[in-house]
Amino acid sequence: MKLDLKREHQIYRTKNGQRVPGVTTILGVLSKPQLLRWYASVERDNRLEPLPPNNDKGEPVYFAEVRRDKAASLGTITHARIEAWMLGDELDPDGLPADLYAQSIHGFDRFRQWFEEQGYTREGSQSEVQLVSEEMQAGGTGDHWLANKGWDYLDIKTSKATRYWPYGDTKGQCATYPRFYQEVHGRRTDRVWIVRVGTTPDDIIQPYLMTDDERLWGTKLFEAARSAYMALRELE
Numbered sequence: 001m002k003l004d005l006k007r008e009h010q011i012y013r014t015k016n017g018q019r020v021p022g023v024t025t026i027l028g029v030l031s032k033p034q035l036l037r038w039y040a041s042v043e044r045d046n047r048l049e050p051l052p053p054n055n056d057k058g059e060p061v062y063f064a065e066v067r068r069d070k071a072a073s074l075g076t077i078t079h080a081r082i083e084a085w086m087l088g089d090e091l092d093p094d095g096l097p098a099d100l101y102a103q104s105i106h107g108f109d110r111f112r113q114w115f116e117e118q119g120y121t122r123e124g125s126q127s128e129v130q131l132v133s134e135e136m137q138a139g140g141t142g143d144h145w146l147a148n149k150g151w152d153y154l155d156i157k158t159s160k161a162t163r164y165w166p167y168g169d170t171k172g173q174c175a176t177y178p179r180f181y182q183e184v185h186g187r188r189t190d191r192v193w194i195v196r197v198g199t200t201p202d203d204i205i206q207p208y209l210m211t212d213d214e215r216l217w218g219t220k221l222f223e224a225a226r227s228a229y230m231a232l233r234e235l236e
Helices: 023-027 034-045 063-086 098-117 168-185 212-235
Strands: 126-133 138-146 152-157 191-196 206-209
Touching: 023 138, 023 168, 023 212, 034 063, 063 098, 063 126, 063 138, 063 152, 126 168, 138 168, 152 168, 168 191, 168 212
Parallel strands: 152 191
Antiparallel strands: 126 138, 138 152, 191 206
16 A cells, blocks of 8 residues: 655545535644643754754744654554555555654554454454535544444544543544444444554553543534634634
8 A cells, every 4th residue: 555645635525516624624723722832842842953944935944843744744654554454455665754654663563452452353344434524514534444343433543642632622523523424324333432552662552432422522522613613714
């Protein structure tokens, strides 16, 4: 399986061809105060280092942006490595940063071990399922649905360990994909797992099973975020 880190973001369209925002874009309107300390700490720790070059627009680039983009690429590679394995394939390292490809093995191995310990199999699974909700006028791509223990959804996260995890917007995202899936395919998701696999050798896996109440309030959070997102668009 090939991965192009420079490919454009997924575009979602309704049946009549109208472009709609993605779930993560909509949830981006929510405040994330836990990130403020991270941004501040990265800039503080790198204050004596040479400044990164300006971007293509001539704007200054901050150390936190460089770290964020590298982490995003590592997360994408880890996701792709897991997806390839779920499809019975392997991720081709050609064209990918060698250091990030090597580091992706940690999250991948943790996921695979947990997956097998749970008694899951890849037979009948669906990965990277693209969904568009006509009702909510939004789209999203769910990570993995598994068939052999009911109909379970697994959402893979590569974020760092923190006492705040899983965040509220993470629960909103992971509750919304199964809702979209039921609308599009007419099948209810029995269980929703948020599986933080991390990216470093000394990290641990953190599987989190959402309760029914969390799934309910997660979808309500998404609905509220969507209302705020649409209002902001009207005010631009």
